[in-house]
Amino acid sequence: MNQKLKLLCGACLITSSFYAAADIRLNGFARIAAGKTLSDDQNHMGYDNKLDFRNESLFALQVTGDMGDGLSATAQFMARGEDDFAVEVEWAYLSYQLTDSTRLNAGRLRIPFFRYSDFLDVGYAYTWLRPPAAVYDLPYTSYDGVSLLYNTYMGDADIEVQAFTGAAKDTISVEGAPAETELADVYGANVTFNMDWLYLRGVYLTSKATFNVGAPAFQGLISNLEAAGQAEAIDQVLVNEDTGSFAGVGVGLLFGNLNLQGEVTKVGVADSFIADRTRSYVSASYQFDQLTPYVLIQKIDDEANLDGANSIPDVAPLAGLKAGLAGFLQDQENTEDGKYYSVGFRYDFHPSASFKTDLTRWKGDDGEDDKVLTFAIDMVF
C-alpha cells in the first residue's frame, strides 16, 4: 500500500469514527398564539384591536451534538412571528461536564435574570400563557460568555449554583426610536433551592451599561443641556458605561395541586436617565388533571432617577431647562407604573401540546386601562 493510500484510509477511519461517536439530537418547540386588545385604538403587549397571529408565535429547532465524555455542542434556531419569522440563533454553546456536579457552558447563553429565563420561549414548560410581562420586561435575553453550573443536594433539596460572565447587546426602543444598547462586563450569580413543595431563588448581577439613544427628543434635550454648559446633568442622564445592577428573588410553594409563586426584581443604572425599577408578581394555579386555571397579579413600582435635573442650579435662566429635564425623567416612571391582572388556563389536550387562554387587564397609574385576550397552542417535539 503506498503512503498516499494509507493516509487516505487513515482519514476515512477518523471521519467515520467521528460520525459514529457524535450522537445528534434534534428537539424543538413551537407556539401559535392569537390575540387582540379589547379596547378601541390602543396597543398593548404587541397587540392592537385586530386579531393578530404573529406577535407571540414562534418556531424553534435545537440541534445537540453529543461527543461523549461530557462534551456537547448545542444550537437553538428560532423564528419569531414578531420578526417576520426571520431565523435567529438564540443559543449556541459548548457544554462540558467537568465533574458529576459541575458543568461549564460557553457561547451564546440565556441570562438567568428570572426563574423562567432559561425557557422563556418554551411555553410548554410553564402554566401561564406568557411569563409575567411586568417583571420579564428586560430587552436582553441572551449573552455571549461562559457559565459555570454546580448541582448538589441536601436531603430532599436540590441546590443549583450558577456563576456567569460575558456581554450582551440589543437594539431597543427609547422614546419611540431604536437605540443600540450594550451590557459589558456582566458578572452574576444565581442560586436556587428546590424541594418537592418549596422553591427559593436569588440572583444578582452587575454590568457596565451603554445606550446610544438617537431619539430626536432626547438629542434635543442633550443639546440644550450642552448649550447651557450643564456637563454634570448630561453625565447624569446619558447611559455611558454606567454601572447597572439587577437583583431578584423568587419563591414557589406547592401544596398538592395548588401552586403559589412570586418574584420581585430591582434594576437600576446609576447616573443615568433610567428609572430604578421595582417589579413584582404573585400567582396561584390549581391543577385539575389536564386543566390548570391560574390567576396572576403584577405590579410596576418604578422610581424616577431625578439626579440629572437636581444637578442643575436653581437659577431663573435655567428654570425652563431644569423643569423640562425633570419632566422627562419623571415620565420614565409615570408612563410605566401600574398593575396587571390576569386570569387564564392551560389545558393539556395532548401529551406534547397544551392549549392556553389568557385575559390580562392593564391598569396604568396614568389612567390607561386596557385588556388583552390571547389564545395559544404550545408544543414540544
Next chain:
Amino acid sequence: MSKFIKAIFVLASFFSFSVLAEISIIVHPSNAASVSSDDVSRIFLGKKKSFSDGNTVVPINLKEGSDTRETFNSTVLNKNSSQLKAYWSKLVFTGKGAPPKEVASAAEMLKLIANNPNMIGYLDSSAVDASVKVVAKY
C-alpha cells in the same frame, strides 16, 4: 349469559392486573451498589449521575406510551407524562440535561442491562429474568 359475565370478569381481572403491575428496578448482576428509591428517582430525573460506589450511571427508559413506563412514572417518579415532558423540556432547552435513552421493548432492556454494569433500567416484574439483578420493587 354466564359466559358473558365470565368474560367481563376475565376482562376486569386482566385490567386490574395491568393497573397493579409490579415494577422491578434492574441493574447488571455484578453491580453491588446500593440503590435507594430516592436514588432511582434522582437517576431517572438526571439529578444523580453515579451509583453509590462512584461508577457512572446510565438510566434506560422504555419507549413513550408503554404501560410499564406510565406506571414507573407515576409510582416511582411521582409525575404524570405531561409533567415529565415539561420537566425535561426545561432541561433540554437550557443545556442542563437530556432525558434517559429509550429502548423499544422489554427484551431490548434486558439485553442492555445484562451487558452493561453502568446501566439501570426497569421492567414489569413478570418480564425480568436471571440475566439481571433486581435492586428494588414497586
